[in-house]
Amino acid sequence: MEQLPVEIIENILTNPRISIEDIVHFSSTCHYFHEIVFSSNLVWKVKLFQRWPQLKNLLEIRHINFQHEVRYIYELRQKTRKMLEKMPPKFYKKYEISDSDLYEWNGILNEKDEAYNYLVMDLMDIVNTDVPINSIEVVPLNTPGNKTLQYYANKVLRYIRQLHLSKVWKNYISLPPERQILEIGAVFVAQWCQPNVEVTLEDITCRLDQIAWKVRHALQVSHPQHPLFQATPEELELWRIENKARNQWNVNECRQLIAVIREVLFEQMGFSGNNHAYFMPQNSFVNEVLDKRQGLPISLAIVFEAVARRLGLRCEPISFPAHFLLRFVESSDPDSDWYYIDVFNGGQIIRKGACPHSRFSGTRDLFPVATALQVVERMANNLEVSARQHAHPNGRITRLRSSLELLKLVNPKDISALVSLARLYMLHNMDTKPLEQFLLSQEFEVPEQAQRVVHMLRDYEAHHSRADAGLFDQVEAAQRSPNLSYAVGMVMRHQTLDYRGVVYDWDPVCLAAAEWQAQNHVEKLQLRDGQPFYNVLVEDGSHRYVAQENLVPTNDREAIYLNDDVGRHFSHFFETHYVPNAEKEKEYPADRQIRHWFHQQKKLESFNNL
Structure with missing residues (x-):
C-alpha cells in the first residue's frame, strides 16, 4: 500500500462508501497514511460534501x-x-x-x-x-x-x-423597491413560521421558473410569433429579479400572455383558493401552496405575479380590506384599459366598476399598489388569525407566538400586536424584559399606549420573579393513591368521545376550578370529582383533563406522536406505551410498575390470540 501513488490513495479515499470515520481510522494505521490524509484538502472537501x-x-x-x-x-x-x-x-x-x-x-x-x-x-x-x-x-x-x-x-x-x-x-427592506420582489417576502414568512422545514429561496425560485417555462411552452403552441421568444437571457434574468415599472409588450401581446398564464395555472396545474380549510396556516406558506396548489388570495397572487414578472408583465398587488387581488394595466397610457385578476377564484377577470370590494369611480388610483412590506405584514396578520381561529390546536401557542413576533418585526409600531404578545408572554410565564426594552426603544405615534404596556409588563415582572423562584427546584416524586388505575405513559381511549391520548400527569381527585367543573358537567359523572383525573395529550394536538371513569387502555395510539408536546414528557414509544423521559420518571417513579404490568398483560393477550 505504501508504494501506491498519493493520487490513487486519494481516489480510493474519496469513494462514497468510505466514511469520514473510516478515513480517520485509516490515517491512524501509519505515519505515511496519516500525512496523506491530513494534508489532502481534496479528500476532506469531497468527504464533507458527500456527508x-x-x-x-x-x-x-x-x-x-x-x-x-x-x-x-x-x-x-x-x-x-x-x-x-x-x-x-x-x-x-x-x-x-x-x-x-x-x-x-x-x-x-x-x-x-x-x-x-x-x-x-x-x-x-x-x-x-x-x-x-x-x-x-x-x-x-x-x-x-x-x-x-x-x-x-x-x-x-x-x-x-x-x-x-x-x-x-x-437586509430585504433596505433593498431598493424594484429589488423587493414578493416571492422573497413569501419565502421569508414560510421560513419564519416553519423553522423545522427546509424552505430555500433557491428551491422556490426554481419552481416558479419551471411554471414560467410551462407558460412559455403553452404560448409557443398558441402564439409562436409572440415577441417573448426574442427576449435575451439577460432580459429574462432581469425580469426574474426585479419589479418592472411597466409591461414589456403591447396590449394585444399582454392579453395573449395573461390568457395563457391563467390557462396553465388554473386549468392545467389546478391552482385554486382553499375554501374548505381557509384558515389552515399552510395556505400562507409558499412552499405548501406550490405543493398542494391551494392557498389564500395573497399567497396565490404572489405565485401569479412571480410567473407573470418572469414573462415581462407587471401585475400590481392590491390589498383590499376583505380580499387580495392583482391589478393589471395593459399599457402606460393613462387611459389604458385595466382590470383585476382574482387568483382565489380561478383567475377570474374583474373589470373596473365591477369589483365588489371597491368603491372606485373608474380611476385605478383609489387603491394604491401594496408594497412588499405591506404584503408581508398582511401575511403575518393572516397567520395570527389562523393561530387564533383554526380548530386544530396542535402547536397553537407556538404558532400564535411566531405570528405576533413576526408582526413585531415587520411593523414595530403595531401596538395591538405588541399588547397581544405581552399578554401571551405573561400567560405562559415567559421573560418579558426584552419586550419592555423594545417598547422603550421605539418611537410610537401614541406613546401613552406604549407606556401602559410597559407598566403592565413591569407589574408582571415584579410578581413573576417571586412566582418563578421555585420553578427550577428539584422535581418531587408524586405519591400514588389506591384509587389510581392508570399510569403516566399509558395510551387511553375516551369511552364516549372516542379520541386517543397518552397520560402525562394525574391528580388523585379533580383539582380543576369550580367554573371548569360546571362547564364540563363533572357533577353528572358517576364518581363526580372524587375520582382521579388525568392530563392527556390527545391525537389532535390538544391537552385534555379527563375523569378516570371515562378512560380505558388501548393499543391504538393513532396519531398521538404528532402532538407537539409528546417530547416534553416522553422519550419514545415502546410496543404498548410511551416511555417517560428522565424528568417525568423522577416525578412519577411508581407509575413504572403499573406500565410494566399493563405491558405484560397486553403481551399475554397477544400470545393467547395467536
Missing part, C-alpha cells in the same frame, strides 16, 4: 481548509448535544421557553460565519431522525430518535432561525 451535500453551495467556491472545517462540524455536534442535555432539567416545568433562556446559543452563532448553517444542519438532523428505540426503560437523552432531544432541538432551531431571519428581513 453534507446541503453545504456545497455555501462552501464549494471558498478557499478554506476542509479538514479543519470537518473537525469544526464534529466538535460543534458534540457541543450542541451537551447544551441540549442541560435543557430538560432546566425547562421541564416551562410550557414555552423564552428567547432569553436561549441566549447562550448566540455564542455558537458568533464563532464563525458558517456556524449558523452548521448548527441548523445538525439540529435538523436531530429533529428528522426517525429511529425506533427498542427499550421499555428510560433511555439517555442522546439516544438517536429520542423525542425529548427532538423537542428541545426544535425549540433551539426556532430561536436561531428567527434570530437569523431578523437580519435577513432588515
Whole structure:
C-alpha cells in the first residue's frame, strides 16, 4: 500500500462508501497514511460534501481548509448535544421557553460565519431522525430518535432561525423597491413560521421558473410569433429579479400572455383558493401552496405575479380590506384599459366598476399598489388569525407566538400586536424584559399606549420573579393513591368521545376550578370529582383533563406522536406505551410498575390470540 501513488490513495479515499470515520481510522494505521490524509484538502472537501451535500453551495467556491472545517462540524455536534442535555432539567416545568433562556446559543452563532448553517444542519438532523428505540426503560437523552432531544432541538432551531431571519428581513427592506420582489417576502414568512422545514429561496425560485417555462411552452403552441421568444437571457434574468415599472409588450401581446398564464395555472396545474380549510396556516406558506396548489388570495397572487414578472408583465398587488387581488394595466397610457385578476377564484377577470370590494369611480388610483412590506405584514396578520381561529390546536401557542413576533418585526409600531404578545408572554410565564426594552426603544405615534404596556409588563415582572423562584427546584416524586388505575405513559381511549391520548400527569381527585367543573358537567359523572383525573395529550394536538371513569387502555395510539408536546414528557414509544423521559420518571417513579404490568398483560393477550 505504501508504494501506491498519493493520487490513487486519494481516489480510493474519496469513494462514497468510505466514511469520514473510516478515513480517520485509516490515517491512524501509519505515519505515511496519516500525512496523506491530513494534508489532502481534496479528500476532506469531497468527504464533507458527500456527508453534507446541503453545504456545497455555501462552501464549494471558498478557499478554506476542509479538514479543519470537518473537525469544526464534529466538535460543534458534540457541543450542541451537551447544551441540549442541560435543557430538560432546566425547562421541564416551562410550557414555552423564552428567547432569553436561549441566549447562550448566540455564542455558537458568533464563532464563525458558517456556524449558523452548521448548527441548523445538525439540529435538523436531530429533529428528522426517525429511529425506533427498542427499550421499555428510560433511555439517555442522546439516544438517536429520542423525542425529548427532538423537542428541545426544535425549540433551539426556532430561536436561531428567527434570530437569523431578523437580519435577513432588515437586509430585504433596505433593498431598493424594484429589488423587493414578493416571492422573497413569501419565502421569508414560510421560513419564519416553519423553522423545522427546509424552505430555500433557491428551491422556490426554481419552481416558479419551471411554471414560467410551462407558460412559455403553452404560448409557443398558441402564439409562436409572440415577441417573448426574442427576449435575451439577460432580459429574462432581469425580469426574474426585479419589479418592472411597466409591461414589456403591447396590449394585444399582454392579453395573449395573461390568457395563457391563467390557462396553465388554473386549468392545467389546478391552482385554486382553499375554501374548505381557509384558515389552515399552510395556505400562507409558499412552499405548501406550490405543493398542494391551494392557498389564500395573497399567497396565490404572489405565485401569479412571480410567473407573470418572469414573462415581462407587471401585475400590481392590491390589498383590499376583505380580499387580495392583482391589478393589471395593459399599457402606460393613462387611459389604458385595466382590470383585476382574482387568483382565489380561478383567475377570474374583474373589470373596473365591477369589483365588489371597491368603491372606485373608474380611476385605478383609489387603491394604491401594496408594497412588499405591506404584503408581508398582511401575511403575518393572516397567520395570527389562523393561530387564533383554526380548530386544530396542535402547536397553537407556538404558532400564535411566531405570528405576533413576526408582526413585531415587520411593523414595530403595531401596538395591538405588541399588547397581544405581552399578554401571551405573561400567560405562559415567559421573560418579558426584552419586550419592555423594545417598547422603550421605539418611537410610537401614541406613546401613552406604549407606556401602559410597559407598566403592565413591569407589574408582571415584579410578581413573576417571586412566582418563578421555585420553578427550577428539584422535581418531587408524586405519591400514588389506591384509587389510581392508570399510569403516566399509558395510551387511553375516551369511552364516549372516542379520541386517543397518552397520560402525562394525574391528580388523585379533580383539582380543576369550580367554573371548569360546571362547564364540563363533572357533577353528572358517576364518581363526580372524587375520582382521579388525568392530563392527556390527545391525537389532535390538544391537552385534555379527563375523569378516570371515562378512560380505558388501548393499543391504538393513532396519531398521538404528532402532538407537539409528546417530547416534553416522553422519550419514545415502546410496543404498548410511551416511555417517560428522565424528568417525568423522577416525578412519577411508581407509575413504572403499573406500565410494566399493563405491558405484560397486553403481551399475554397477544400470545393467547395467536
